[in-house]
Amino acid sequence: MAAYGIGYLWNVNLGPGIVEYLERIDATLAPFGGRFIAHGGQIEHFEGSLPEGNAIILEFPDYQHARDWYHSDAYAAIKALRSDNAEGHIFIVDGVSPDHKAIEVLAANG
Template sequence: MKHYAIANLRNVQLGPGIVEYLERIDATLAPYDGHFIVHGGQPEFIEGSWDGALIVIEFPDYDSVRGWYDSPAYREILHLRTDNADGVAMIVEGVGRTHKATDVLG
């Protein structure tokens, strides 16, 4: 089942640290078949409000996303993001195309 690394970043300081992080992150994703499916962008609010930039990176499975996050290559650049932005990051399991809303009931 696909898994996603999701982050909501706030107060991003667009300086040399974030620039280096952005220049290097794609190479850390490649060995784990990770790719961006949402990377910031201006949302259209249709209900409520949101503070920050949403990032969603798709991976083929849990082992891939965990392997990427724990990899030496990503750990080497992680501080470039955390030193220059506030936010939250998480790993979430996706659902298949046949998933129905009521599947969560039982």
């Protein structure tokens, strides 16, 4: 089942560090089957509070591939280019099956 790497970044310094990060990140994703499905598109914020920023969603074949990518040597080599030039939240979340129903979370937590 697919898993998603999700990032929300703000105060991004669009200098040489971020440019290099963007030039190199695709190569780190490929060995783990990762791909961008959202990257800085329009956001309409409805609830809670977030600083103005950018949302990024990566899709992976499964949770283990997502974890392996984040902890890979290839990603470790560029991670500071992002973290030194932006504030943000980064996390991984498991996907659900195409026929998932909301009520199913009760059985999973019960």
